[in-house]
Amino acid sequence: MTDAANKPLRYLFIDFNSYFASVEQQENPLLQNRPVAVAPVMSDTTCAIAVSYEAKRFGIRTGTKIADAKRLCPDLLVVPARHELYVDYHHRLIEEIDRHIPVHKVWSIDEMACKLDRTEAHPDAAIDLAHRIKQGIAERVGAHLKSSIGLAPSSLLAKIATDMEKPDGLVVLRGRDLPGRLLDLDLRDLPGVGPRMNRRLDNAGVRSVVQLWRLSPKQARAIWGSVGGERFWYALHGFDIPDQETQRSVIGHSRVLDPDSRVAHKARFVARTLTLKAALRLRRYGLAAGGFMLAGDKWEKGWASHVRFPPTQDSFVFLRWLDAMWPGLVAKSGARASFRHVQIGLFDFVPVAHRQHDLFLHADSKNSVAHRCEELWGVIDKINDQYGGDTLTLASQHGQNLQYAGTKIAFSRVPDRFEFQQSQRDSAEARRAAIHVQKAIKPRASARWGRPAWAEG
Ligand SMILES: [Mg+2]
Known part of the structure; x- marks a missing residue:
């Protein structure tokens, strides 16, 4: 069943790094190359909703309390969130990506998936395309908007690939890299495996990616309790599963x-x-x-x-x-x-x-x-x-x-x-x-x- 080795690259997934913080750095030169946290309100009791890579080096994460963040990094610059600006950049980024390849699906404010056509399915062509997108963003939207791009046979794998190299990553996951490249990951690193699914997997004796990989589609379906498990299995194995969602309902x-x-x-x-x-x-x-x-x-x-x-x-x-x-x-x-x-x-x-x-x-x-x-x-x-x-x-x-x-x-x-x-x-x-x-x-x-x-x- 797992002839994933022959699967062509079908998806380009792009995930913007520290998105809100990067937009703020792009807009304000005083914030560039400095530890920045974006907060919903200017209060020490609130949490950071985004942090720049410079701040991450101090152990500050999304969700860190501002008071704790300041303790970790006394030079931390805290700025209030400007969501309209992030939405504006979001649309500009999509416009730029669209110049190179149509955006197939917007997953969130900082994540989009594109479908590669046959001419782009070869790794060299796909990598070239990814570089052009990054360069276009740097030139026309902003050099501080760094992204991680994943290229893979399925949208799920392409998304997983974006998590493998941050910031400014570019990772190709080919069929023949599977499951090897996935084995270092924790089950919880997989999109779609939240705490609840992790518990279900645990109850079924599945505690590692290799164990998950070795399941049959039927077993995955039973663990998930829905056809979603089977869909996940196929996507993980590099099969292109059509989106279930159709138009706005x-x-x-x-x-x-x-x-x-x-x-x-x-x-x-x-x-x-x-x-x-x-x-x-x-x-x-x-x-x-x-x-x-x-x-x-x-x-x-x-x-x-x-x-x-x-x-x-x-x-x-x-x-x-x-x-x-x-x-x-x-x-x-x-x-x-x-x-x-x-x-x-x-x-x-x-x-x-x-x-x-x-x-x-x-x-x-x-x-x-x-x-x-x-x-x-x-x-x-x-x-x-x-x-x-x-x-x-x-x-x-x-x-x-x-x-x-x-x-x-x-x-x-x-x-x-x-x-x-x-x-x-x-x-x-x-x-x-x-x-x-x-x-x-x-x-x-x-x-x-x-x-x-x-x-x-
Ligand atoms: Mg992101």
Whole structure:
């Protein structure tokens, strides 16, 4: 089965090193070649969300508390995160890579995969391409944006290859290098093997990469408890497995609630804000949604429900459904509900241009209330574009809602530029709440591999 030796190179994976810190160094010469930590807020009690290589030499890592980092390196320069800048560079980097090879998939703000064609499949050609990309980035985006590039027969192996040489790496993993080049790795170094999967593997007696390698696809499937195990096995052995994810199926937002937002009426308020934000994205993409889902959980007990309706872009419709479904969520969670987490999603998309209006609902479609509400939201979006994200909002959502509306960095979904324009006027407080520090808490990028669309923003 393992004729991986003959597998051509099919993927180029690029991972930017110390991405946020590198962007800061690129922007500010005073930070260049110096130990830098990027922090969500300027406070010693917070954690670094990125550190430069110069800082890593002092043992400072993503997730190190700023106070500890300063102890490790008294000359450490701490700068506040500027996520809009990182998103801007992200798009510029993609533009540059696209000049050399189309970006096949964006995995996160600092990771992208490209598919090699036949002419690029030979190691010499692929290495040459990788050098051209690096040079193009240095010349047209910034010399301080270093990347590690992995070349391999599968996207998983190419990603693993980027971890083998940092910073500024270029690693080719050929079929004939397998499994030899993988044997030094810990199971936890493999993308997709988080603490939970590691435990499952351990329970199955798999404690090293060589043991994992020797499994059969069937055994992998049994350990994973899903076809995902088989897919992982094939990808690890250098087979090209088509992506399971197709096009966008859900526009969703979720939020872990602050302790003081956990009571039902405040949690509902947050859910409403998330709904408005999702509806804005929906309109930006030129889509109408025919489904709305609401989910929440009160610690262990989860609850989810969804409804379907004629496709619309009207935020009022989504809010009405949210309000209609909310009592069910509260009832399910008990009288003294304390919510840990709420999640909303829009789905069943149709491009607005192709939408067939429901003849009965929109008998006089141009003048119908439904149509005019959609137009109204179009105008609200335009005004907010021009004057700032919170110029026009619903009175019921005014006030502290901004704390939740800000665009956070989602490592599985890179925000569009417009989402930052929308949140530009948010207060410092809002920004603080908005920053996604999951990476700081869980610095293993690998845990993100193959997360469902739901795991986004
Ligand atoms: Mg990176």
